[in-house]
Amino acid sequence: MSTILMPEPDEGILARRGEIVAALTAALPEGAVIHDPAETRAYECDALTAYRCPPLAVVLPRTTEEVAAAMRVCHGFGVPVVPRGAGTSLAGGALPTADSVIIATLRLREVLQIDTRNRFIRVQTGVTNLSVSAELEPLGFFYAPDPSSQLACTIAGNIAMNSGGAHCLKYGVTTNNLLGARMVLTDGSIVDLGGPEPGPMGLDLMGLICGSEGQLGIVTEATLRILPRPEGALPMLIGFDSAEVAGECVASIIRAGVIPVAIEYMDDVCLREVERFAKAGYPDCQAVLIVEVEGSPAEIEDQTARIRAIAEKLNPVEFRVSRNADESLAIWKGRKSAFGAMGQIGDYLCLDGTVPVSKLPFTLRRIGELSVQHGLKVANVFHAGDGNMHPLILFNANKPGDLEKAEAFGAEVLRLCVEVGGCLTGEHGVGIEKRDLMGAQYSPDDLTIQMQVKDAFDPGWLLNPAKVFPLEASRAHRGLG
Amino acid sequence: MTEDDLAEAIATAHDTRTAILIEGGGTRSHGTATLSTRAHSGIVTYEPGALTLIARAGTPVEEIEAALASEGQMLAFEPMDHRRVLGTNGTPTIGGVVAANVSGPRRVLAGACRDHLLGLRFIDGQGRILKNGGRVMKNVTGLDLGKLLCGSHGTLGVITEVALKTLPRPETVTTLAFQTTAAQAVDLFCTALGTPFEVSGAAWLDGAAYLRIEGLEAQVAYRAKRLSALLPGAEPAAPDWAAIRDAASFTGPLWRILCKPTDAPAICARLGGRVALDWAGGLIWYQGDADVRAIAPNSMQIGGPLPTAPGTETLVRNLRRQFDPAGILNPGLMGA
Numbered sequence: 001m002s003t004i005l006m007p008e009p010d011e012g013i014l015a016r017r018g019e020i021v022a023a024l025t026a027a028l029p030e031g032a033v034i035h036d037p038a039e040t041r042a043y044e045c046d047a048l049t050a051y052r053c054p055p056l057a058v059v060l061p062r063t064t065e066e067v068a069a070a071m072r073v074c075h076g077f078g079v080p081v082v083p084r085g086a087g088t089s090l091a092g093g094a095l096p097t098a099d100s101v102i103i104a105t106l107r108l109r110e111v112l113q114i115d116t117r118n119r120f121i122r123v124q125t126g127v128t129n130l131s132v133s134a135e136l137e138p139l140g141f142f143y144a145p146d147p148s149s150q151l152a153c154t155i156a157g158n159i160a161m162n163s164g165g166a167h168c169l170k171y172g173v174t175t176n177n178l179l180g181a182r183m184v185l186t187d188g189s190i191v192d193l194g195g196p197e198p199g200p201m202g203l204d205l206m207g208l209i210c211g212s213e214g215q216l217g218i219v220t221e222a223t224l225r226i227l228p229r230p231e232g233a234l235p236m237l238i239g240f241d242s243a244e245v246a247g248e249c250v251a252s253i254i255r256a257g258v259i260p261v262a263i264e265y266m267d268d269v270c271l272r273e274v275e276r277f278a279k280a281g282y283p284d285c286q287a288v289l290i291v292e293v294e295g296s297p298a299e300i301e302d303q304t305a306r307i308r309a310i311a312e313k314l315n316p317v318e319f320r321v322s323r324n325a326d327e328s329l330a331i332w333k334g335r336k337s338a339f340g341a342m343g344q345i346g347d348y349l350c351l352d353g354t355v356p357v358s359k360l361p362f363t364l365r366r367i368g369e370l371s372v373q374h375g376l377k378v379a380n381v382f383h384a385g386d387g388n389m390h391p392l393i394l395f396n397a398n399k400p401g402d403l404e405k406a407e408a409f410g411a412e413v414l415r416l417c418v419e420v421g422g423c424l425t426g427e428h429g430v431g432i433e434k435r436d437l438m439g440a441q442y443s444p445d446d447l448t449i450q451m452q453v454k455d456a457f458d459p460g461w462l463l464n465p466a467k468v469f470p471l472e473a474s475r476a477h478r479g480l481g
Numbered sequence: 482m483t484e485d486d487l488a489e490a491i492a493t494a495h496d497t498r499t500a501i502l503i504e505g506g507g508t509r510s511h512g513t514a515t516l517s518t519r520a521h522s523g524i525v526t527y528e529p530g531a532l533t534l535i536a537r538a539g540t541p542v543e544e545i546e547a548a549l550a551s552e553g554q555m556l557a558f559e560p561m562d563h564r565r566v567l568g569t570n571g572t573p574t575i576g577g578v579v580a581a582n583v584s585g586p587r588r589v590l591a592g593a594c595r596d597h598l599l600g601l602r603f604i605d606g607q608g609r610i611l612k613n614g615g616r617v618m619k620n621v622t623g624l625d626l627g628k629l630l631c632g633s634h635g636t637l638g639v640i641t642e643v644a645l646k647t648l649p650r651p652e653t654v655t656t657l658a659f660q661t662t663a664a665q666a667v668d669l670f671c672t673a674l675g676t677p678f679e680v681s682g683a684a685w686l687d688g689a690a691y692l693r694i695e696g697l698e699a700q701v702a703y704r705a706k707r708l709s710a711l712l713p714g715a716e717p718a719a720p721d722w723a724a725i726r727d728a729a730s731f732t733g734p735l736w737r738i739l740c741k742p743t744d745a746p747a748i749c750a751r752l753g754g755r756v757a758l759d760w761a762g763g764l765i766w767y768q769g770d771a772d773v774r775a776i777a778p779n780s781m782q783i784g785g786p787l788p789t790a791p792g793t794e795t796l797v798r799n800l801r802r803q804f805d806p807a808g809i810l811n812p813g814l815m816g817a
């Protein structure tokens with residue numbers, strides 16, 4: 001039972017299933033097309049597991065040209081295409097429909113070029129986020145955006161969702177670190193956008209592609225900005241007896257002109273579970289901040305002293321600066337295992353709204369009140385420095401009606417984020433999950449112009465239809481009544 | 482002039498198929514302006530603790546910079562002032578800065594104007610008042626039209642309001658200077674920017690390469706020391722970074738060329754004439770008679786038409802038709 005509707009599959013396409021599979025198989029090398037239901041099952045959902053549907057077929061190309069060949073076949077038959085990376089989307093961005101073909105980037109795994117003089121790396125987009133940084137490590141460089149899912153998620157998914165991570169406070173999200181992209185359009189043509197030079201001079205099409213959730217084309221290669229690794233980094237842990245004071249501490253640090261690399265927040269519900277699961281040695285209090293600073297030992301000392309002075313005015317229950325590598329690991333350990341720990345106690349819905357940093361205390365209080373009203377527990381663990389909240393709504397998927405309750409609670413929290421000046425999603429994307437809430441943030445005209453941009457790239461609406469835009473609005477826009 | 486007035490003027494132009502030339506402060510206008518955002522002015526919200534500023538498009542950049550300075554903050558992308566180069570004397574507005582994605586030397590560290598744009602309001606070619614993005618630091622809700630409008634030079638819509646990320650002003654600034662050729666400068670920039678010392682400006686002009694280091698006091702001293710040890714010939718200097726930003730040593734027709742930094746020396750050699758470098762070699766300023774487009778396609782003459790990246794012509798045309806079906810917004814500025 002679930003509340004988000006997907007359109008009924010097109011009977012005409014389902015009837016031509018055999019022909020479509022044959023055409024794809026003919027256009028692609030052996031082993032690149034999967035259509036046995038036992039195998040397509042593996043692609044029936046992403047990390048929003050409440051919604052599932054096996055696709056008509058799955059294509060696993062190794063080159064841009066193979067992606068283009070698959071696109072041309074789908075275009076010819078008018079078959080919807082769902083681009084897919086590793087399937088870790090939390091928004092249902094990679095959810096197929098029964099009449100769709102998945103084009104996955106899993107086998108596009110080559111590192112094409114590393115240029116430390118001009119500071120970029122060029123990769124096929126099926127490489128995982130972590131493997132990019134692993135390639136760069138021996139050279140003393142790194143790729144900055146670091147989603148918690150970095151072990152699994154691909155650069156393709158990161159670009160499509162404009163993903164962020166804990167260290168984005170200083171280094172920006174994917175869009176600030178993407179220099180160029182090669183993309184296959186719905187008709188199978190290939191375009192190159194951006195590149196290693198600063199740019200562009202004309203329209204910033206690459207900026208538009210980043211975060212477009214597979215609506216505009218399939219990105220097969222990316223040029224990414226790389227950065228020299230900092231000399232050192234040091235995390236500290238600050239515990240507070242009040243969520244509001246912790247929120248205030250975040251705003252004061254930012255205000256003071258010290259921009260740490262990361263400021264992460266965990267509330268009491270989360271702290272207790274994480275302690276049980278990971279034994280990271282966190283204090284038992286209302287809220288913990290993990291703040292990380294970077295630089296040489298002297299620079300780190302200077303920044304730490306400034307942060308200590310700010311925090312101590314707010315009477316923290318604990319101010320713990322890591323003294324060695326083991327302690328640093330321990331401080332991060334709990335944060336990094338937070339999602340896993342919460343998963344141990346049951347199902348959860350992970351929200352992703354962003355609010356202005358100054359509105360954090362108010363929003364946290366309101367979420368607490370809503371939790372009581374809806375009768376569902378919530379845990380907060382998030383990127384506080386940029387106001388990107390991740391309330392985890394806990395529910396029981398086996399209890400009838402609980403998912404619907406959680407979704408209703410979630411929708412109310414997201415509307416709250418918009419009301420206080422924020423947005424529905426800071427880094428996970430809209431997908432199907434927030435599709436029908438878009439009207440809370442955008443007017444009908446605001447949505448129409450976005451749909452017109454899709455028209456310009458994908459006039460037949462073959463790419464990832466029924467995502468991002470409210471279903472009714474997109475049907476009306478496409479003249480489907 | 483309110484946003485509604487501007488929208489009405491554009492809707493009328495759309496209905497009567499009248500081309501309009503859009504002007505911000507009139508510092509780099511492309512012909513005679515018939516629609517100015519100048520009168521739609523003023524800071525709407527400034528929240529230093531949230532690093533956010535929202536201003537109407539016609540707000541003078543100077544007004545914004547003064548407001549930020551009073552709180553120890555800045556626009557980290559350091560927009561250049563085109564007046565000296567173009568010999569114009571209008572007042573640069575924030576809307577014009579965003580419409581042209583104007584960024585200065587700090588781009589090498591902090592990113593371009595587009596990286597600091599959190600959201601905007603604009604009017605499309607039919608006179609619809611639209612918004613995209615918001616005012617928060619992280620926002621992936623829907624398509625990012627801000628990136629598209631930023632740098633569109635008014636060809637997709639008239640920007641009426643922008644939300645920008647602000648950053649703390651550095652406590653200390655220092656510059657190291659080196660006597661070099663352009664080619665040696667690029668080599669030095671590549672090395673310097675490959676260190677963790679966060680160089681915030683890397684420019685070369687008149688035989689001298691400059692590296693700027695900014696930050697907390699202890700930090701800057703340490704980084705300058707480490708860089709000097711690594712790069713022979715470093716001398717402390719205090720060049721006018723605003724003049725470097727504005728390419729102020731040039732007067733008259735000037736070309737702006739973007740390239741991969743290590744390609745800059747070869748391009749400069751082929752150009753001849755007078756050159757200066759910014760963005761660690763990624764930006765070449767050029768004055769002379771060479772056929773610039775043949776040597777470096779990613780180039781434009783300041784004040785001239787904008788190039789369209791090869792292969793994207795159809796997409797650009799399709800997009801412009803969606804935003805401006807009657808083709809009235811700054812026609813001719815960006816190819817067709």
Ligand SMILES: Cc1cc2nc3c(=O)[nH]c(=O)nc-3n(C[C@H](O)[C@H](O)[C@H](O)COP(=O)(O)OP(=O)(O)OC[C@H]3O[C@@H](n4cnc5c(N)ncnc54)[C@H](O)[C@@H]3O)c2cc1C
Nearest residue numbers: 085086087088089093147148154157158160163164214219
């Ligand atoms: C435990 C966990 C932690 C997470 N932590 C974070 C986090 O810290 N920060 C964060 O931002 N996200 C996080 N996420 C969300 C998710 O990992 C990101 O959205 C990620 O970028 C998705 O990558 P993927 O390869 O799995 O893409 P998928 O899930 O396969 O696809 C994501 C979207 O991209 C589209 N797409 C895929 N490939 C292409 C392509 N080649 N061209 C065009 N479009 C394409 C898909 O259609 C879909 O809409 C987390 C997820 C999990 C499960």
